[in-house]
Amino acid sequence: MAAPAAAPPAAAAPGLGRELPDPPRDGITSLQFYAESSLLLASSWDRTARVYDTAAGTLQGTFTHGAPVLDAAFENEGLIYTGGLDCAVKRYDFFGGHEAVLGAHEAPVKCVEWLPSRGLLATGSWDSTLRLWDPRLAPSPAGQQVARLQLPGKVYSMSASDSRLVVATAGRHVDIYDLRTSVGGPPEQRRESSLKFQTRCVRCFTDGAGYALASVEGRVAMEFFDTSEAAQARKYAFKCHRRNEGGKDLVFPVNAIAFNRRFGTFATGGGDGVVNFWDGENKKRLHQVAGYPTSVAALAFNGAATQLAVAASYTFEQGEREHPADAIFVREVAEGEVRPKQRQPAPA
Known part of the structure; x- marks a missing residue:
């Protein structure tokens, strides 16, 4: 991918x-790093999916979908999938x-997830269906x-671990699919969300044990797949x-959740323009970064948890109004901001 000429970015606040x-x-709709690389994929209402090299700080390439792109996902460093307002699933x-x-x-098409x-590619839509696609099949009139x-x-958010796919829909419903068994079954x-208000984002834990669910009412729920009494x-x-x-x-609203694979801790981004770092196991906030120019719409950690990509993009919590231009920030993450805190031993 040849990098186009670009003006240097403006300096960000410290x-x-x-x-x-x-x-x-x-409006920026999603961010995703590819594996352990510095390649970052961003999708947007401007009808594009863009790939950046965050190490070089350059735009590597742009794909025009033809309609607003609501989500995008990497298959590998050169192949991406997009879904958008035109209902099409593209590669x-x-x-x-x-x-x-x-x-x-x-x-x-609201959500796109490579498995x-x-x-296979999983897509979730406002038509209240989850569909699976096999790009290895020959194209046919019915598609792949x-x-x-x-x-x-309607699908609002979706996330996959190695073993499960979690789909959050309207009505506070959550469907969980086991990817280790036959694909395409019930x-x-x-489940029903334990939060009382509309789901905004769901993301699977890095250890595959459960998922975090965020709502429009400033709350996050930590849920576990195991249905035993002890796990629940x-x-x-x-x-x-x-x-x-x-x-x-x-x-x-809590618009975004991103787990880092290195430590299993996570970040949340909200309509307040704030990013919080959390240790879910020990129920502690590790760090806070405030002052993004508008809503935090999406987040993504790189594989080493040394960088966090932050989409500052107004998400209309306060209706139509003037707002700052969309921006993607890449923040260097200190280990102390994402490493879990050691539990203090109980006093004797």
Whole structure:
């Protein structure tokens, strides 16, 4: 991928990170690093998916989907998948410059997740279906779809671990699929969110034991796949992304969750323009970074947990209004900000 000429990015406020050049021109919908590399994928309402090299601080390439892109995912360093408002599921080869349409939903495609253990792409849509696609199949009039599963509502967020796929939908429903068994069957579990308000984001733990679920009402729930009484006793929820102004408690949506594979701790981003780092095991906040120019819409750690990509992109918590231009910050992460805290021994 040849890097286009770009003006140097503007200097960011201290502590927020450095801004990447050539950011999307409309709402940023997702961020994802590829494996252990410095390649970062960003999707946007400006109808593009962009790949950056965060080490060099350059835009490596842009794919125009043809409609606002609601999510995108890497298969490998040169292949990406996109889903968008035109209902289409597309695959793009940056090295070859080739585009292919795998198929389409009946409504916009909200979530896209590559499942490396199965060699399949999972997509979730506002048509209340989860579909699986096999890009190895020859294209046909029906596309490359291999499964179509009915869901209890529109898909809002989706996340996969090595063993499970978690789909959060309207109505506070959560469907859990076991990727180790046959693909295309009913969910292993169908749950209701323990949070009382609409789900905004779901992300699987790095150890595969469960998932974190965030709501529009400034809360995060920590859930476990194991249905035993002992495992379920460990689940909990906590408040975050709130502040007091003039004696009033202001509550902001938790738009994004990102786990780092190195330590298993995680970050949350909210409509308050704040990023918090958490140790979920010990129920501690490790660090806070405040002052992003607008809502934090998406987050992604690189594989080594040494960088955090932050999408500062207004998410309309306060309706239509003037807001800062979209930006992607890449922040160098200190180990002390993401390493779990040692438990203190109980006094004798």
